[in-house]
Amino acid sequence: MGITKIAENKKNAQRTWQYTNSAREAWSNIIEEYKKLYPNAKVLLPSYIGWSANEGSGIFDSVKNAGVDFEFYSLDKYLNIDISDLKDKVNSNENCLVLLVHYFGFTDNKYAEIVQWLDQEKICYIEDCAHAWLTDLVGGKCGRNGKYAFYSLHKILPLSKGGLLVSNQTEETVESLNPFVSLNYDLLTIYNKRRDNYQYLAKKIEDFDNIEILYKELKDGICPQTLPVILNGIDRDALYHKMNELGFGMVSLYHTMIQELHNYNAEACSVTHKKIINFPIHQDVNHNDLDDLIENLKKVLNV
Numbered sequence: 001m002g003i004t005k006i007a008e009n010k011k012n013a014q015r016t017w018q019y020t021n022s023a024r025e026a027w028s029n030i031i032e033e034y035k036k037l038y039p040n041a042k043v044l045l046p047s048y049i050g051w052s053a054n055e056g057s058g059i060f061d062s063v064k065n066a067g068v069d070f071e072f073y074s075l076d077k078y079l080n081i082d083i084s085d086l087k088d089k090v091n092s093n094e095n096c097l098v099l100l101v102h103y104f105g106f107t108d109n110k111y112a113e114i115v116q117w118l119d120q121e122k123i124c125y126i127e128d129c130a131h132a133w134l135t136d137l138v139g140g141k142c143g144r145n146g147k148y149a150f151y152s153l154h155k156i157l158p159l160s161k162g163g164l165l166v167s168n169q170t171e172e173t174v175e176s177l178n179p180f181v182s183l184n185y186d187l188l189t190i191y192n193k194r195r196d197n198y199q200y201l202a203k204k205i206e207d208f209d210n211i212e213i214l215y216k217e218l219k220d221g222i223c224p225q226t227l228p229v230i231l232n233g234i235d236r237d238a239l240y241h242k243m244n245e246l247g248f249g250m251v252s253l254y255h256t257m258i259q260e261l262h263n264y265n266a267e268a269c270s271v272t273h274k275k276i277i278n279f280p281i282h283q284d285v286n287h288n289d290l291d292d293l294i295e296n297l298k299k300v301l302n303v
């Protein structure tokens, strides 16, 4: 009885961190582990997964390399999960492994309801926090419910590679790895800067009639990786190339769907990938840069 002077319980608030070279390496490790338990299990994937010649597919390559069966569940134009479709697919695939992806650092509108249902049904699900490391670590809004979560350090920090695999199961032994100590960055500063840039730029983008912000609200605890928008009636690829030529690092994630999604019937893969463009809002960007970006955007769009 009583209280010790310092915390001594090694099992308390356990979370096992493992470094990997990339998020996809972590995801591959998870699938390999799952395959050992259920060799015929299916992986259920969201219907928004891209591919590029340089990078391959961060999500799908691991599935393909493991040779496991897979199926997609539907996302709408705003990348929100079609819950009834997810439930149908889960219910018709015994021992499936579900991947939830927190695109661009945001959680699904119904994230709480989804994970509650998956937990209640005792479904094994994984959180892809490749874009959402700080939404998890600083914001505490994702990554703690799935059996595992994985992260892509080079998507948030100026590193050329790096991933993390986190286990949320208390029974595993804890390696004494502490990412806050060995990564020499102030994550709270990065988190705040990204949120501030997001809000600043979003306010300016609201003035453009034909640009629709994908996540209109930046809720507490969310750390955005980029600011994704949908372009209506604008040539996305031309804008992408022009802005990059002008020195503004735009991305279109995912401009090309994996072949397996070409005939899938969900707005995310039939519409969003053609119209999406992501604005940079990372920690190296300041308000003057964003003012400059907007001026150039206006010129390119002739408005």
Ligand SMILES: Cc1ncc(COP(=O)(O)O)c(C=O)c1O
Residues within 6 Å of the ligand: 021, 022, 023, 024, 025, 055, 057, 058, 059, 101, 103, 128, 130, 131, 151, 152, 153, 162, 163
């Ligand atoms: C949502 C998502 N998950 C996983 C990955 C894989 O990340 P990494 O490049 O660290 O393997 C990517 C990027 O390719 C991604 O966009």
